[in-house]
Amino acid sequence: MDSSPVKSRALVARGPFSEGKWAMEEVTLREIREDEVLVEMVASGLCHTDLHCGDTPDDKGVPGVYYPRVLGHEGSGYVQKVGSAVTHVKPGDPVLLSFTYCGHCHVCKTGPASHCTSFFKINFTGGPVFTPQSQPSEALGGLFFGQSSFAQHTIASAKSVVNVGGLGLTRDDLKVLAPFGCGLLTGSGTVANVAKAGPDDAIAIMGLGGVGLAAAMAAKKAGCRQIIGVDRIPARLALAKTMGATHTIDTTTSGDLVEALRNAADGLGPTVAIDASGHQPLVVAAIEATRYMGRIIQVGAGMPDAAVTLPMQTWMDSGKQYFGAVMARCNTAEYIPQMIQWWKDGEFPFETLVQSFSFDDWEGAIESMIKGTVVKPIMVW
16 A cells, blocks of 8 residues: 655645635645545535634634644545545545544444534544645644545545445535535534424524525425524525525514514424524524424534523423534434435535635635625535
């Protein structure tokens, strides 16, 4: 087996991108370990988590933020090499990349692994993978969410790698499907796997980015009788209507958001509310508006100090549940192929959410996400 160093290109973050500290660099990859996979990347989705971790100064004490590193956690590509302990993929296999986990804590042993007790440490801190060809002694962080997909070649944790061979996918398909590893999985899976929503449910979705709109599509597929999309961007609200929303609420004009949510759901409020915004006022409104015995599911990541208050007596009386879900509690090896089949069957028409950019136009991709002109930019090699 060839063990010569792999030379490639990567989008390296040496500080916040808004300070001009991101750039394409020539890099060399270290040798893979026994539980790792070398992947030639085809494409990577761009997620708000990448921007959070790549536009926050590292002297602010925010967990998971450090430089220099290679980010990206929604990748697609082809396996080039596997470690000695890897058995589920082989060179040449098409793969999608998702999160990783420890595999041995009490949660990983019983599932779901997305709630691994070391999830944050493993996925956000990663470890050294790349070195700049111009400065071989410098270490660049990799393994962001087990993959660091903003590189033309990357080393991924075997647990992050989902084999999609045998599904008849072309290279062009992989270019489109890259975001399935995080945002679209989280949104759709929260409806299908966590809420297990169905025709009896009135579901409210707070925040209509990629996660929220994927949730709307999944709620339509599940036959939810009311699907309420909440956002402040008119274009997103209009798009939600095409994705399956039966009602939309513009937070800039709705007045009392709690009342608006209740009125859209039988006057009682939603049976399920999914917060995909991480915005504390929207979370508070969802908690208050959800009907008795309803569920509020937190999937949007707020700032570390964000908090809500639950009144003990009325909370007990209401029987409501407020809880979090990471990566929709998915078994990625099973759920990602299921999503692909939904897409092939026309039941998950996510293409209207995406736009492709060359990796050399990474600045354009970021600008489109910040301005909200593109829901899910995809950067393609």
